[in-house]
Amino acid sequence: MIKRLCLWLFLLAPLSATAAIDAYEFSNESNEERFHELTGELRCPKCQNQNIADSDAPLAADLRREVHRMVEEGEPDASIIDFMVTRYGEFVLYRPRVTATTWLLWYGPFVLLGIGLLVVFMISRNRRNRQTLSENSTATEAQPGQTEGYSPSDNLTPEEAERLNKLLQQEKDQ
Amino acid sequence: MIDMVVPELGEFSLILALCLSVLLAIVPLVGASRGNVLWMNFARPLSKGMFLFTLFSFICLSWSFLYNDFSVAYVASNSNSALPWYYRMSAVWGGHEGSLLLWALILAAWTLAVAVKSRNLPQDIISRVLAVMGWISVGFYLFILFTSSPFERHLPAFPQEGADLNPLLQDFGLIVHPPMLYMGYVGFAVSFAFAIAALLSGRLDAAWARWSRPWTSVAWAFLTLGIALGSWWAYYELGWGGWWFWDPVENASLMPWLVGTALIHSLAVTEKRGVFKSWTVLLAIFAFSLSLLGTFLVRSGVLTSVHAFASDPERGLFILVMLAIVIGGSLLLYALRAGQMRSESSFGLLSRESLLLVNNVLLVVSCAMVLLGTIYPLIVDALGMGKLSVGPPYFNALFVPLGAILVVFMGIGVISRWKQMQLSMLVQQLWLPGVVALVLGVGSTWLFAAELKPWVTLGLVLAWWVVLSGLRDLYNRLRHRREKLAGLLKQTRSYYGMVLAHLGVAVLVVGVALVSIYSEQRDLRMQPGDSISFRDYTFIYDGNRHVEGPNYTSDQGQIRVLLNGEPYTEMHPEKRLYTARGNVMTEAAIDPGFTRDLYVALGEPLENGAWAVRVQYKPYVRWLWLGGLLMTFGGLLAASDPRYRKRRAMAAA
Amino acid sequence: MNNRKLFAFIPLVLFLVLGIFLWRGLSLDPTELPSELAEKKKPLPAFELPSLTEPETLLTPADLAGEVALLNVWATWCPTCKEEHGFLNRLARDEGVTIYGINYKDEPGKAREWLRRYLNPYQKVVLDQEGTLGLDMGVYGAPETYVLDAEGRVRYRHVGAVDAQVWETLQQVMQQVRTEAKG
Incomplete structure (x- = not known):
């Protein structure tokens, strides 16, 4: 993925950019699929930001060879992944395992989504209730004189109010 | 001998631009707070001057590139006299220093545009907006002049020949991609400036939202185009046919896009109904902050290893300080002022307002997810809990469901009414589009592949849902x-802008679903005469030919393609050696089509004249970028709505 | 201060937390990978490979145990290896450090020639022509230098050239390993 950094135009070091293509043969189609899936989810330790399927680093080629060998020998995915992790650590997994360390990563967004939807629900209900209250409640809540030049949002200067009205009027006329 | 000092003129001009930006940051702001019209009136001329000096500086650098002045260090490391002139021009932004200068130029251009285009805005507002732009400019000019000047010289002994532009960047996509992306990034500076000006003045009203809207739409359109171009470039240039990699640099551009999309919708509500004001302001701050954060993440090397940067952490520190001032300062201002904002209208649980708020929540959560995934390795490392990686499997697993929910709500939101509506009415309007989308989605999936893969079916049903609810x-x-x-x-x-953009989403969803699931790929060893068939195509390899380019030599594969046994086309994938730097590059051969691409790339030479060859079939891959283009046009069309310009006529009257 | 005002501070607080991590990130190196062997103090993986200098002799992990030592992974195709070679020679000669070598994915002829020309700091050199040992050890870039304890367990790994600065760290680790063994 060093190549991709160049998209952002600041890597000046010499580099080569070649697709990693090797002509492996597979005994059946499911093995081939498994090979592509596994190499696509394992990160190349040498080139840092590339999976071993795409990287043209020699180490990635070695790792592809190992994955190919193990897939053809019928090793299950889990043991192939273990093989990599015992050698290179959790770093090689582009799909981090769900552990206490990664709970925030995996579940955090959903918790946030839940909170967000709850807030939307509360706000909407709140606003609907306020509808029945008198309009001037907003005026009393605002704190006058808090900051210099501050006026509550609905208090336009007369000119601005007029301008806005004109704008809105024009739109209706359209 | 004026041409001898062109780089010095460029640097000097940039210093003048810095001086003007300092004045711009201070004078109109003081004028606005004191009600001094004279001082406020300085804002426009200062903006123009800042732009002109930056432009001149940029032209000076371009001059050095065009005339191969290798005494300039930046030119020497990014250009070469054998480079065609148009790549010498795009090489101006081919490296770190020049791309920052481009950033500064685009920022000055946006400032100028605001100065020229908003004649009818109240004087104090426009003064504050331009002053905020001035503050941002000061930061960037300082960054360039102190840490990354492109005008530094290699003197007295300078190289006779340049090191050449990185071959990956010698490409049309890379000529246009960075300027578009920067237009988007920097464009959010305008939304940001409007938001800060509103916070400073305390006037945050429907008129503010209306002023800010067209700018935001244009910036968003450019960002969309920039991202689409980047994806297209990666697809054809990197040689393995991927179009999105969830790389930190890509995520850095996706995050402001997601928040920017939320901002566009939120601005619409604020303008029409006067609600969510503080939320809209916050989104405007976020959108630009994420653009800056993206710059930091990419430039500082905290996420990706960059040799140039590891030796120069001062740049990273500089950007971090700038982030702290710009983002921290604006969020502090927000915290102090936003608590006082009040919304004047109310709405119900089931209303366009609340549905757009749901849209905002989904977009912001998606953005938070991308941010979390991008910096999680850093967080874990900083806490001393080891090294881990977060990659495409994670992002896909979370983004796809979030996106799917978002698209479902897109259909509902389009139909909904302001203030309050009945559930029964919503159901009455949407049951038909829903049922038809289900039927058509399942039907078109079946037609496509005579099987029902769940993700493809979901994708096509959602695409139809967007289209049909839009029709309703x-x-x-x-x-x-x-x-x-x-x-x-x-x-x-x-x-119509909204319709186009939503249609773009539908087209994008179709592309993503089909190309992700139904792409076919074969990596194989081919000797001259070998052939491979899949789908209706047969690829026959006729060996390689040696080709000489202007600054490279190349092995060019000769591949004949037959369609149903009839000659269809010839494809010429290349393996190039760029001589100046000795880089090897894969140039894939692509036969583009509306419903599918054929994609052939050369790997390594094998024994006996055989080569490793990758042949791919990519259904509907063009729809990804077609969707991006539709969204771009949608954004531009919406921004061109005459009602945004009407006030000018009125001001003149 | 009402709730609403407090809520308005949330974005600022979140940003400050993020900022602290980013600042911390400036001094972290994302390219540096910890060694799984060193983290877990594991012994070297099992191997039975010929010696580079005496091709008839087969070496096993037991041959590299016995005292606290350095284990250096090198190859003739690696320019940084050449850079650090002089320093390794000095360590072996002047400081009396026991250094073992693993000749990684290399041509034995070239490697023997290299040792003749640039001197041999290694007590024993394992010939890992296929890179299988390197793979099992999690080598990701030559040169790499490991600290082995007397039982042959891996205690530390450094990736990149060994120079005076790195040697200070290595020396500390070796010293610590020795005192641990005594205590």
């Missing part, structure tokens, strides 16, 4: 008009 909305708009055609013409440009 159009029907609602025209139902009570007698002249249907005239009714069509009566709809506003904003409306």
Whole structure:
């Protein structure tokens, strides 16, 4: 993925950019699929930001060879992944395992989504209730004189109010 | 001998631009707070001057590139006299220093545009907006001049020949991609400036939202285009046919896009209904902050290893300090002022307002997810809990469901009414589009592959859902008009912009679903005469030919393609050696089509004259970028709505 | 201060937390990978490979145990290896450090020639022509230098050239390993 950094135009070091293509043969189609899936989810330790399927680093080629060998020998995915992790650590997994360390990563967004939807629900209900209250409640809540030049949002200067009205009027006329 | 000092003129001009930006940051702001019209009036001329000096500086650097002045260190490391002139021009932004200068130029251009285009805005508002732009400019000029000047010289002994532009960047996509992306990034500076000006003045009203809207739409459109171009470039240039990698640099551009999309919708509510004001302001701050954060993440090397940067952490520190001032300062201002904002209208649980708020929540959560995934390795490392990686499997697993929910709500939101509506009405309007989308989605999936893969089916059903609910909305708009055609013409440009952008999403979803699931790929060893068939195509390899380019030599594969046994086309994938730097590059051969691409790349030479060859079939891959283009046009169309310009006529009257 | 005002501070607080991590990130190196062997103090993986200098002799992990030592992974195709070679020679000669070598994915002829020309700091050199041992050890870039304890367990790994600065760290680790063994 060093190549991709160049998209952002600041890597000046010499580099080569070649697709990693090797002509492996597979005994059946499911093995081939498994090979592509596994190499696509394992990160190349040498080139840092590339999976071993795409990287043209020699180490990635070695790792592809190992994955190919193990897939053809019928090793299950889990043991192939273990093989990599015992050698290179959790770093090689582009799909981090769900552990206490990664709970925030995996579940955090959903918790946030839940909170967000709850807030939307509360706000909407709140606003609907306020509808029945008198309009001037907003005026009393605002704190006058808090900051210099501050006026509550609905208090336009007369000119601005007029301008806005004109704008809105024009739109209706359209 | 004026041409001898062109780089010095460039640097000097940049220093002058810095001086003007300092004045711009201070004088109009003081004028606005004191009500001093004279001081406020300085804002526009200062903006113009800042732009002119930055432009001149940029032209000076371009001059050095065009005339191969290798005494300039930046030119020497990014250009070469054998480079064609158009790549010498795009090499100006081919490296770190020059791309920052481009950033500064685009920022100055946006400032100028605001200065020229908003004649009818209240004087104090426009003064504050331009002053905020001035503050941001000061930061960037300082960054360039102190840490990354492109005008530094290699003197007295300078190289006779340049090191050449990185071959990956010698490409049309890379000529246009960075400027578009920067237009988007920097464009959010305008939304940001409007938000800060509103916070400073305390006037945060529907008029503010209306002023800010067209700018935000244009910036968003450019960012969309920039991202689409980047994806397209990666697809054809990197040589393995991927189009999105969830790389930190890509995520850095996706995050402001997601928040920017939320901002566009939120601004619409604020303008029409005067609600969510503080939320909208916050989104405007976030959108630009994420653009800056993206710059930091990419430039500082905290996420990706960059040799140039590891030796120069001062740049990273500089950007971090700038982030702290700009983002921290604006969020502090927000915290102090936003608590006082009040919304004047109310709405119900089931209303366009609340549905757009749901849209905002989904977009912001998606953005938070991308941010979390991008920096999680850093967080874990900083806490001393080891090294881990977060990659495409994670992002896909979380983004796809979030996106799917978002698209479902897109259909509902389009139909919904302001203030309050009945559930029964919503159901009554949407049951038909829903059922038809289900039928058509399942049907088209079946037609495509005679099987029902769940993700593809979901994708196509959602795409139909967006289209059909949009049609239902159009029907609602025209139902009570007698002249249907005239009714069509009566709809506003904003409306059609929205329709185009939503249609773009539908097209994108189709592309993503089909290309992700139904792409086919074969990596194989081919000797001259070998052939491979899949789908209706047969690829026959006829060996390689040696080709000489202007600054490279190349092995060019000769591949004949047959369609149903008839000659169809020839494809010439290349393996190039760029001589100046000794880089090897894969140039894939692509036969583009509306419903599929054929994609052939050369790997390594094997024994006996055989080569490793990758042949790919990519269904509907063009729809990804077609969707991006539709969204871009949608954004531009919405921004061009005459009602945003009307006030000018009024001001003149 | 009402709730609403407090809520308005949330974005600022979140940003400050993020900022602290980013600042911390400036001094972290994302390219540096910890060694799984060193983290877990594991012994070297099992191997039975010929010696580079005496091709008839087969070496096993037991041959590299016995005292606290350095284990250096090198190859003739690696320019940084050449850079650090002089320093390794000095360590072996002047400081009396026991250094073992693994000749990684290399041509034995070239490697023997290299040792003749640039001197041999290694007590024993394992010939890992296929890179299988390197793979099992999690080598990701030559040169790499490991600290082995007397039982032959891996205690530390450094990736990149060994120079005076790195040697200070290595020396500390070796010293610590020795005192641990005594205590």
